[in-house]
Amino acid sequence: MEKLNTLKDEILKCVKCGTCRSVCPTFRVIGRETASARGKLTLIDAYLKGEIGLTEEYQRHIKECTLCGACRDTCPKGVNTVKLYNSARADLIEKLGVPVTASIVFKNLLESGRLMDMALKIATRLQGLIFKDASVESGLLSRFSLPVIGKGRLLPPLARTFFLDLPEVKGLSGPARTKQVKVAFYAGCGINYLMPEVGKASIDILKKAGVDIIVPGSQVCCGMPAFASGDAAIARSMALKNLEVFEAIDCDYIATSCATCGHGLKHMFVDLLSDSPDLKRRVEAFSAKVKDITELLVKVLGFKAEIIEAGVKKTVTYHDPCHLNRAQGIRNEPRELLKGNKNIAFREMSFPCSCCGLGGGLSIANYDLSIEITKRKIEAVRDSGAEIVATACPGCMVQLRDGLHKYGVKARVAHVVELI
Ligand code: SF4
Ligand code: SF4
The missing domain is CATH 3.40.50.1860 (Rossmann fold)
Known part of the structure; x- marks a missing residue:
């Protein structure tokens, strides 16, 4: 990942036209210049010139962003705003350290799949005490105001059995059995801990498409939440662990049903693991195999949705x-x-x-x-x-x-x- 102070030329490409404001979701709500890409670039520029420090205001403006990329894609000068924001966030962590809560979650839990599993299994048992059933689809509401979560927010319940622990998924962790297309499935935290039903549907559809499926049980978080928060070191550890897990598998493709994980596996891994020629070659070979499940089904496997008897639409x-x-x-x-x-x-x-x-x-x-x-x-x-x-x-x-x-x-x- 490039250091913020090496990206000054990227900031200079901005001609302050304001086109980015028209597509920015945070600017649409806040209506303040600092919420837009143009405003954030001005702030980063001032910070790099030493005109402002790492004030709370600066930190807030840098974080008031969904990293959606709409500004980057609409910018007539091709300013890579998201790259700048990621580097600005990493710079904050480098200078100020990782916030305590994030440090506990990312460093002590996410980096080690087993600890994460244990902590969340305990949380699965306790969630009924803290949350009440919202009586709407798959949702829990906090009974009282909680740190970070607040009150009245609809949250998904933790799965009773995590996706990677399901007996039918554990049975897919061995080597591929046939000579047909071999697909390794990357679940990611959302599917593993919250939505195993999405993982099961993914496996079912891949089976219908006629591929051999492998689900490695030792895969860990892709690292995207840590990366977005600026903790590139933890994200790198996670990327390396996953690279080693999937390198050990004989597969043609690595499929995921999570858009964020897919972006991480395809792009962030290359960003974080290209610091030696050997690692660069390995991570590029890995990333070339990664496909979003919809991309794999349509573009690679030519899968057509099953013609279901026409019923109630x-x-x-x-x-x-x-x-x-x-x-x-x-x-x-x-x-x-x-x-x-x-x-x-x-x-x-x-x-x-x-x-x-x-x-x-x-x-x-x-x-x-x-x-x-x-x-x-x-x-x-x-x-x-x-x-x-x-x-x-x-x-x-x-x-x-x-x-x-x-x-x-x-x-x-x-x-x-x-x-x-
Ligand atoms: S659209 Fe691009 S060039 Fe125009 S203000 Fe935004 S970042 Fe700068
Ligand atoms: S990436 Fe951030 S600044 Fe750019 S459009 Fe999205 S929310 Fe706005």
Whole structure:
């Protein structure tokens, strides 16, 4: 990862045209220059020139961002804003250290899969004391105000049995058994701890597509949450661990059903693990195998959704995760799969690519801003008239469910693989 002070030329590319303001979800809500890419670049420039220090205000403005990438993609001068923000966040951690809570979570838990598992298994037993069933789809509400979480926020319950512990998944951890296409499945924390049903649907659809599946049990968090918070050292440890786990497997592809994990495995790993020619070669070989499950099904396997007997049609709309649409350029594949199901009447919502509000750690750093960004998305879902919002990222699913509950819109959230 490049140091912030080596990116001065990237800042100089900005001509202050303000185009980025028109697409920025945080600017739309806050309406202040510092919320936009142009404002953040001005602040970083002033910091690098020594005109301002690492004040609380500076830190807040750097974190008031979902890292959605809309500003980068719309910038006529090609300023890589997201690269600058990531380096600015890493610079904060380097100078100020990792916040205590994040340090506990990332360093002592996420880096070691076993500790994370143990801690969350205890939490699974305790969640009924802290949360009450929200009587809406897959959701718990905090009974009282909690640090970071607050009160009245809809959270997904921890799974009773984590995806990687399911007997049918453990049975897939051995070597591939046939000579057909061999696919290793990367679950990620969202699917493993919160949504094993999405993992099971992914395995089922890959089986239907006729591939040999391997699910390595020793995989760990991809490191994207740590990376977004600026803790590049922990993210690097996680990337290296996963690289070693998947290198030990004979597979043609590595599939994931999480847009954020896919972006991390394809791009962040290369960013973090290219510090020696040998490691660079290894990580590039690894990343070349990574496919989002929709990309693998449509582009590689030529999978057509099963022709189901036409029945009662469900109206479905689709939310583009930023980490799939912008970060990986995958827009058509999920839609193609959904439209292939005869029992789906597909309805495009307005601004399907606008950010749901979760990304960049914003839902932890500033939940009120994060859920206010979600409002626009929920209004678009409501106006589409869809009964189901499909998407391809467990993180977006969590945010959409919270937003639907908060703004009183009746729709169900599902992953694409659960609908085909
Ligand atoms: S669109 Fe690009 S060049 Fe224009 S103000 Fe934003 S970052 Fe600068
Ligand atoms: S990455 Fe997204 S939220 Fe952050 S400044 Fe750019 S457009 Fe705004």
